[in-house]
Amino acid sequence: MLRIGIIGAGMMGGTHASAYANIDGVELVGLADARIEAAQKLAAEHGARSYASLEELMEAENPDIIDICLPTDLHKAHVLYAASCGKHVFCEKPIAMSVEDALEMTEACRAAGVTFMIGHALRFSPDYQMAKRIVEDGKLGTVGTVRMIREGAPPGWSAWFKDKSRSGGVIVDLGIHELDWLQSAFGEPQRVYAKIAEEGLPGEHAFVSIRMKSGVIAHLTASWALPDGFRSFLELAGTEGVLKLDSDDHKPIAVTRKGNGAGADAELPSSSWESPLSRSPYEVELRHFVDCVRTGTEPLITGADAARSLALALAAVRSAQTGEVITFE
Ligand SMILES: NC(=O)c1ccc[n+]([C@@H]2O[C@H](COP(=O)([O-])OP(=O)(O)OC[C@H]3O[C@@H](n4cnc5c(N)ncnc54)[C@H](O)[C@@H]3O)[C@@H](O)[C@H]2O)c1
Incomplete structure (x- = not known):
């Protein structure tokens, strides 16, 4: 069973939480949001626990996968942190605010040996x-x-x-x-x-x-x-x-x-x-990502692909x- 933590309990956090509920072999264990009431509400709907930050979630749950559904300017810091903890990372599009940041995130995940995919759902x-x-x-x-x-x-x-x-x-x-x-x-x-x-x-x-x-x-x-x-x-x-x-x-x-x-x-x-x-498409893309984590294969949309689109x-x-x-x- 792959244990999943989502950071960002807004529009896409809710979409991803619902998608994971339809994927076998994964368990959504924690949801984090600076608006703790949003995290609590979504966590209650999905039988998960709520946290105010990714750091808190990481410490309490030690999940296998971190799924980042934050405003775009916050993607980089959270991807780097998740990779530094050795976690596989799914991050919503656009990957980052600059190509330099996108490449730095991609390299950090490569160096940490974790699977990294960006949610270009189309x-x-x-x-x-x-x-x-x-x-x-x-x-x-x-x-x-x-x-x-x-x-x-x-x-x-x-x-x-x-x-x-x-x-x-x-x-x-x-x-x-x-x-x-x-x-x-x-x-x-x-x-x-x-x-x-x-x-x-x-x-x-x-x-x-x-x-x-x-x-x-x-x-x-x-x-x-x-x-x-x-x-x-x-x-x-x-x-x-x-x-x-x-x-x-x-x-x-x-x-x-x-x-x-x-x-x-x-x-x-x-x-x-x-x-x-x-x-x-969100469920299909997350199922693909989970399969890539399980099999150690490269996702269809790499950090480098997302950097090119950006x-x-x-x-x-x-x-x-x-x-x-x-x-x-
Ligand atoms: N793939 C798609 O089709 C699609 C559609 C919409 C949005 N997106 C992307 O998904 C990402 C999230 O968008 P959204 O619509 O879910 O936004 P949103 O505003 O609905 O959700 C973001 C959540 O992050 C929380 N948050 C903000 N700062 C935080 C922090 N420092 N720590 C913890 N939580 C924090 C907010 O409280 C909010 O609940 C964006 O990058 C956006 O571009 C993708």
Whole structure:
């Protein structure tokens, strides 16, 4: 039985606690939060014990795994501490506030010999996994363009998201989901250009244009400017067809290909794969992490991967701030 401690009993702490309850061979033993009442409430729901800090949790429970669900600016200190105690570490995305910090955390976990994974959950979302597989299988031919949207209302549950020195803003906190998926599917970026509008809006609204080294051209809209609701969208256009995936659509995923008849949709029946709604990507990613800890294998998303995703997100922010195109070496 692997014993788990979660630090941060907010939105993601609750999501992870529920996910672990569905995973065999693990026991959530402790939850820590500076708001002790939040830790107590979540701990009571999951039959765990509550603590005011990670240090207290560590001393009392000595768990095998530490799961970090804290505001982003607190990830680094807690990952370094968990690694120094020889604990396996799962940490929510974005990995850190700077690439240097991300690499330091990754190296600390490597040196301590512990498993380290970052929660880029989109890579465990069945629809985005299937979109990547369709590309890899060549069903779209050579993909030329990628259009991505992730938009919603500003996170209303915690004030720290509004502080860019803590969250990095909408590209680093929200758009990084797509930027990570983009690099996992299409390799490295060559250059990026971005604009962010904010004045008079409920939150930041960002446009990010990316040229990949492969020649693929990508565009991301990442927004906290909607008054309400949420939407994610992906469109891949290739020499043989177009794939569309829209969270607003009743169809999970649709592929239009040459030879299907004029504009005919080759819709993938949801019975052929698990509906994105039927399984939580968070549960799938945590199950993968637990398996990696058990078998000593490297997780699908390493610290280095997460550092690369952060580097692209930070470059986009820098472009928006300076008006310059940022080129990657
Ligand atoms: N993977 C995803 O889809 C996803 C979604 C939302 C948030 N996130 C990420 O997860 C992380 C946490 O976000 P959240 O929405 O759960 O935030 P949250 O504000 O809901 O929860 C954070 C918790 O940390 C606690 N906390 C703050 N400082 C602390 C400290 N020094 N010691 C102990 N506890 C402390 C707060 O009291 C709060 O309960 C962030 O990095 C965020 O970007 C990921």
